[in-house]
Amino acid sequence: MLLWRSALLLAGIALLGLVFQPFFGWAVTFLIILAGMAGMLIYHLRNLHRLSRWLDDPTPQSMPEAMGSWDAVYSKLYRMVRAQGKNQRMLSAALDRFVAAGEAMPEGVVVLDEEDRIEWCNPRSMEHLGLDRTKDLGQHIAYLVRQPAFQQYLLNQDYSQPIILRHVAGNNFVLSLQLVPFDSTRKLLLTRDITQLERIQTVHRDFVANVSHELRTPLTVVGGFLETLLDMPDLDSATRDAQLKLMFEQTQRMQRLVEDLLTLSRLENGLEGRDERVDATALLQQLASDAEGLSQGRHSISVSQETDLCVRGNYDELHSAFGNLVSNAIRYTPDGGQIKLCWKLDNSQPVFFVTDTGLGVEAQHIPRLTERFYRVDRGRSRTTGGTGLGLAIVKHIAQRHQAKLDIKSEIGTGSCFAIIFPANRLLDVEEAIFAR
Ligand code: ADP
Secondary structure, X not given: OHHHHHHHHHHHHHHHHHHHHHHHHHHHHHHHHHHHHHHHHHHHHHHHHHHHHHHHOOOOOOOOOOOOHHHHHHHHHHHHHHHHHHHHHHHHHHHHHHHHHHHHOOOEEEEEOOOOEEEEEOHHHHHHHOOOHHHHOOOEXXXXXXXXXXXXXXXXXXXXXXXXXEOHHHOOOEEEEEEEEEOOOXXXXXXXXXXXXXXXXXXXXXXXXXXXXXXXXXXXXHHHHHHHHHHOOOOOHHHHHHHHHHHHHHXXXXXXXXXXXXXXXHHHOOOOOOOEEEOHHHHHHHHHHHHHHHHOOOOEEEEEEOOOOEEEEOHHHHHHHHHHHHHHHHHOOOOOOEEEEEEEEEOOEEEEEEEEOOOOOOHHHHHHOOOOOOOOOHHHHHHOOOOOOHHHXXXXXXXXXXXXXXXXXXXXXXXXXXXXXOHHHEEOHHHHHHHO
């Protein structure tokens, strides 16, 4: 376009010169053509100069205005620059979104260049690996994660599996680290905090080991006696009866353990009983009679019921929880001791508690008593027929009723185990009668 317009203009000037030639001669004609060409040259040079200046800062706002053939050139450039600006804005918005997503990721991400130096890292990776974005960018990752296992992992170049690291940069995290090559030369280093997962796995492993151990002892006893009975068919009846009695006790022990395990698993899986009106008076009576049966007259058992208000809960679960506390009180109180079952209102909160004058528990054991299989004295728990799961069951049932298990104990003096319900679990008498 620019070329055609210029050529047409040149042709016009030449024509004008030729028109004047018959009147003023060739000299004037050449002068006219020369002047026209000089004018055109100045016009183009001026526009070229403006274009070159504009190219130093090519924004649509600073674009020079032009007349004639250069106007078309500037219009085209204007459209191109605007389109390019729009693309650039879209690209930078997309990049911002990617960076923001990386920053918000719950896992750590570090971008490594072809020489394993840090190009970028998100806040979670800084937390995991103790990185500082202000000074660690450009540093080799092996200088910052100094564990030999990681250095080996980096060198091996087999990144198909993550590696587990502990105490990176003095932190208490258990981390899973995995390198993911991308872009033919770069790598992503992904970090994940698996501290909680590890803890759950340890608890699970310990639990399986504990259950196996608890079952192995009675099974060994039963197996041993059975072997004797098979090998010695002429055993006198008194010895045989004694062995059968012991075997029966051991099977009962296994049965109790399996029942407790099933109860615990039901509670942990959220298979809860339906809430209903729990008549505290009836429950207390049943517990007192259970206690008498367990104690066989070895203890002095009393019941103190300061209120007959009922609670909303599950009768079977509460019977099991309160029953475990009563059974513990009897089992850990020497003969002649006193055991008291009490139901009362404390600051409008219904409370069930059992006090005993038994052995008591040292303060350092109290926070751990509700752990599965935690025993203060393993031998004593076994001889009294304990499964080590009683208080774990109590804790679960209390939690399910939004209640709190409170333990007070003094060695040699006795203990008090209380279940404190929230006030909103209380049913007043009329409500209770209505609910019947
Ligand atoms: P166990 O079957 O061993 O009794 P529990 O979970 O019921 O298991 O109790 C955990 C531990 O708490 C017991 O081994 C025992 O040492 C201690 N304990 C529980 N209740 C009492 C109590 N009333 N007096 C003294 N120690 C108790």
